[in-house]
Structure formats: structure tokens, C-alpha cells
Amino acid sequence: MSKPKVAVSWNSSCGGCDESIVDLEEKILDVAEAVEFVLWPCAMDFKYEQIEALPDEDITVSLINGAIQNTDQEHVVKLLRRKSKIVIAFGSCACYGGVPSLLNLKNLDDSFRVSYTNSPTVINEQGTVPSADSEDDGHALSLPSVYKSVRKLDDVIDVDYFLPGCPPTASMIASALTALLEGKLPERKSVLASNKSLCSSCSRNDSKPETVSIKNLVRIHEVKADPGLCFLAQGIICMGPATRDGCDYPCIKGNMPCTGCLGPFDRTDQGAKMTGTLGGLLEAGDEEAAKKMADGIVDPAGTFYRYSVAASLLGGKREGEENE
Amino acid sequence: MTSEFKPKIIAFLCNWCSYAGADKAGGQRLECSAEISIVRVMCSGRVDPQFILEAFRKGADGVLVLGCHPGDCHYRNGNIRAMRRMAVLEKLLVQFGIEKERFALDWVAAGESEKFQKISQSMTEAVTRLGPLKLKGYVTR
Ligand code: SF4
Ligand code: SF4
Numbered sequence: 001m002s003k004p005k006v007a008v009s010w011n012s013s014c015g016g017c018d019e020s021i022v023d024l025e026e027k028i029l030d031v032a033e034a035v036e037f038v039l040w041p042c043a044m045d046f047k048y049e050q051i052e053a054l055p056d057e058d059i060t061v062s063l064i065n066g067a068i069q070n071t072d073q074e075h076v077v078k079l080l081r082r083k084s085k086i087v088i089a090f091g092s093c094a095c096y097g098g099v100p101s102l103l104n105l106k107n108l109d110d111s112f113r114v115s116y117t118n119s120p121t122v123i124n125e126q127g128t129v130p131s132a133d134s135e136d137d138g139h140a141l142s143l144p145s146v147y148k149s150v151r152k153l154d155d156v157i158d159v160d161y162f163l164p165g166c167p168p169t170a171s172m173i174a175s176a177l178t179a180l181l182e183g184k185l186p187e188r189k190s191v192l193a194s195n196k197s198l199c200s201s202c203s204r205n206d207s208k209p210e211t212v213s214i215k216n217l218v219r220i221h222e223v224k225a226d227p228g229l230c231f232l233a234q235g236i237i238c239m240g241p242a243t244r245d246g247c248d249y250p251c252i253k254g255n256m257p258c259t260g261c262l263g264p265f266d267r268t269d270q271g272a273k274m275t276g277t278l279g280g281l282l283e284a285g286d287e288e289a290a291k292k293m294a295d296g297i298v299d300p301a302g303t304f305y306r307y308s309v310a311a312s313l314l315g316g317k318r319e320g321e322e323n324e
Numbered sequence: 325m326t327s328e329f330k331p332k333i334i335a336f337l338c339n340w341c342s343y344a345g346a347d348k349a350g351g352q353r354l355e356c357s358a359e360i361s362i363v364r365v366m367c368s369g370r371v372d373p374q375f376i377l378e379a380f381r382k383g384a385d386g387v388l389v390l391g392c393h394p395g396d397c398h399y400r401n402g403n404i405r406a407m408r409r410m411a412v413l414e415k416l417l418v419q420f421g422i423e424k425e426r427f428a429l430d431w432v433a434a435g436e437s438e439k440f441q442k443i444s445q446s447m448t449e450a451v452t453r454l455g456p457l458k459l460k461g462y463v464t465r
Contacts, residue, residue, distance in 0.1 A: 275413050314380060
């Protein structure tokens with residue numbers, strides 16, 4: 001019997017998701033033994049023609065990471081969808097847009113200005129920015145065109161499973177791959193992580209006082225955080241209450257608050273949930289005091305939706321909207 | 325064209341004070357804005373910020389939350405919690421390009437039919453001036 005074929009592919013991402021597969025350490029050897037990699041641009045040399053030549057649904061599973069932001073990425077993920085039995089959105093950028101989708105709070109021109117003209121390390125006297133069609137020395141050149149907003153994977157293709165995390169932890173990946181190879185995956189469209197909040201398993205949960213009431217919001221770099229006490233009880237924003245459980249809280253163990261990378265629970269908007277939770281804990285008796293405390297939250301959208309703008313109610317793709 | 329624009333405004337009113345105030349306005353036949361669609365909730369503290377984001381996403385041009393005056397909450401402090409949450413929410417909405425005037429939190433007691441009338445009209449005027457909300461994935465296009 002031939003080995004199951006696996007493709008790993010990346011889009012707008014940092015490489016961390018690919019790295020997390022390598023981080024399976026010796027387990028990767030078992031995986032490599034059990035499967036045949038047909039595509040993995042980050043780690044091995046393959047040609048897309050080879051994928052095009054495969055029969056449809058020949059690949060057992062495609063692990064696709066990164067958000068979708070240009071026509072080339074759309075083309076490749078559509079190809080992989082056609083050639084794969086199962087597509088897993090791998091990591092929070094593919095699941096929810098991730099950090100790249102923070103762009104949806106700004107616009108593409110701002111982003112081009114920062115990257116190609118205004119950055120202190122860039123010299124670009126002609127103000128050249130990427131464009132789909134250009135001419136150089138009489139030669140026409142076409143490049144993939146960049147979308148004005150960043151999309152999560154299932155805005156572009158049908159996705160079977162979601163494995164969130166920035167990146168997913170080694171144990172999350174190992175259990176997803178084991179379930180896959182043993183044919184024990186849950187219902188299609190499931191998120192392969194708990195639907196409870198991180199607080200539900202966090203070791204600091206018991207340290208919470210009966211009612212948490214925040215007098216003063218502080219940021220993690222401004223204080224020496226108590227290594228045993230719930231971060232919210234210390235006035236430090238921790239995304240645990242609005243974030244899925246399943247990572248085994250490495251950040252909390254490292255005395256850093258959760259930044260929310262496992263994303264929202266089913267049918268919730270991560271920022272709305274965090275606004276509700278955190279807002280309710282602020283100690284403010286009148287509107288003026290409440291506004292003052294709210295002003296202490298630097299960049300609420302960037303904090304509450306660090307990994308999920310493309311999956312948010314206000315910043316995500318709307319029904320019937322085209323990718324542009 | 326803007327003069328023909330009729331905004332859609334969703335108003336969450338608490339059962340005990342604000343809804344009674346709006347009801348009284350109706351009983352007194354006070355002329356209130358017809359652009360306001362009322363959703364009765366048990367307490368302004370029950371208004372999950374997600375309701376408000378859903379309303380905007382589904383086409384509301386403005387959202388209003390009305391509760392009992394501070395100190396009068398039927399559940400003691402639900403309105404105070406709402407006030408704290410909405411202070412955070414307001415900042416969030418602006419980051420998504422939703423103008424401040426499209427969202428308001430205020431207090432209306434059961435007897436304050438005229439205050440309800442005033443708020444409903446001033447909110448409608450403010451949102452009409454802004455025109456339809458264009459939420460398009462990202463809004464700062
Ligand atoms: S808020 Fe953060 S530190 Fe506190 S219990 Fe939840 S995850 Fe743990
Ligand atoms: S603690 Fe939070 S930020 Fe850290 S890995 Fe878990 S979900 Fe991600």
C-alpha cells in the first residue's frame with residue numbers, strides 16, 4: 001500500500017508554522033516514515049506542476065498555513081483544495097487571519113507606505129510599490145496582485161478542519177496527525193482544540209479572588225509580574241477568558257499573559273468577548289472614570305484581535321463580498 | 325440624496341426603566357423617531373458587546389443602549405457594568421472606522437418619556453448626518 005500523501009503550504013505567514021512541524025523533533029521522523037511529502041516549499045524542493053499532474057483528491061491531507069492576501073496564494077490553495085481529500089487550516093493566520101489581518105484595521109496604502117517608502121531602513125527615491133503589471137526596459141512584467149484586505153483560508157476555499165495556534169504546539173500537531181492517520185478525526189469543520197476558555201485549565205485560576213476588580217491597568221513590561229497570581233487580578237490584560245484552551249498555557253508558565261493566539265470559541269467574536277469580560281472588571285463608578293480606565297487600554301482592537309481580525313464581526317469578510 | 329436616507333438604529337432597552345420610559349412615550353403619543361428599532365432586554369448589563377457588533381455587521385447604521393440611571397438598576401449594578409464595558413467598546417468601534425456618534429449609552433427612567441423622545445430624535449439626526457455605515461471588511465478604505 002502506498003503511503004498517504006501530505007502537502008504543507010504557506011501563504012502570508014512568518015514561517016513559524018512550518019518550523020512548528022520541524023519542532024516535532026524525533027516525532028517528525030515517525031511522521032516522515034508514515035507519509036510521503038508531496039509539497040513543502042519551506043523545507044523541500046518541489047514544483048507546482050507535479051501537484052497539477054496528480055489526480056484530484058490524491059493528496060490525503062494538505063496542511064495550509066498563513067493568511068491569504070494575493071492572487072498567487074489564492075491560486076495555490078485552490079489547486080491544493082482540488083488535489084486533497086482533507087484540508088487543514090494550520091495555525092491562526094489560516095484559521096482567523098492572524099497577525100497579518102491586523103492590516104484590515106488600516107489599509108493597503110498605509111502598509112505599502114510603511115514597508116516600501118517610510119521605513120527608516122528603506123531608500124526608495126522613486127516611491128516604487130508593488131503592482132500587478134509593470135514594464136522594465138520594454139519588457140512587460142506581471143506579478144500576483146495584492147488584495148486590499150487579508151482573508152482567512154476558509155474565505156477562499158472550503159476547509160475541513162482548523163488547527164489554531166501561533167503556532168500550534170507540538171502536542172496539538174501530533175494529536176491532530178495521529179487522529180488523521182488513525183481515521184479518528186472528529187466531525188468535519190471542527191476546530192481541533194477545546195471549546196472552553198484558557199482560564200478553565202490555567203494553573204493560576206484558583207488564585208483569582210472571588211471578584212476581580214481592576215483599579216489600575218498595567219502593562220507587562222511596566223511591572224514585575226507575580227508568577228503565581230492570575231494576571232487579570234494584577235491588572236495586566238490576559239486574553240485567557242476570551243481564548244480557546246488547548247495550548248497547555250506555555251505563555252502563562254513563562255510568566256507572560258495570554259495574547260489570545262488560539263483564537264475565539266465557536267460562534268464568538270474574540271474582541272467582543274474580551275470587551276465584555278475586561279470592561280466588567282474595571283473599577284469605575286462613573287462614566288468619566290470608566291472612560292479614563294478605557295483610555296489606559298493601548299490599542300484595544302490590536303490587543304483583543306491580535307490573531308483574529310479576519311474572523312471578526314467588523315473586520316472579516318462579509319457574505320457575497322469578493323476577494324479584492 | 326442624504327435627505328432621503330433613513331437610518332436603521334437598533335436600541336437595546338432595559339425592561340425595568342428604559343423600556344417603560346419608551347412605552348410611556350408611546351402612551352402619551354409623543355412623537356418619536358420611527359428609525360429606531362427597539363429590542364427589549366432584561367438589563368443593560370445583559371447587552372453583550374457581541375450584540376452590538378452583530379447589529380453593525382448586519383446593517384445597523386447606529387446602536388443605542390439605554391438602561392436605568394446609576395443607582396436604580398433592578399439588579400443593583402448591571403447598568404454600571406454596561407457603562408464600563410461600553411467605555412471600552414467605544415474605543416474599539418472607532419478603530420474599526422465606526423464614528424463615535426453611531427453608538428450611544430444613556431439612562432432613561434420609567435417616567436422619563438420626554439427624555440426617551442429627545443434621545444431617539446437626536447440619535448437619528450446624528451446618524452442621518454453621517455449617512456449609511458459602509459462596513460466592508462475593513463472600513464477605512
Ligand atoms: S486570566 Fe489569564 S492568568 Fe488568569 S486564569 Fe485566565 S488564563 Fe490564567
Ligand atoms: S497562552 Fe495564549 S498566547 Fe500563549 S500559546 Fe496559549 S493561547 Fe497562545
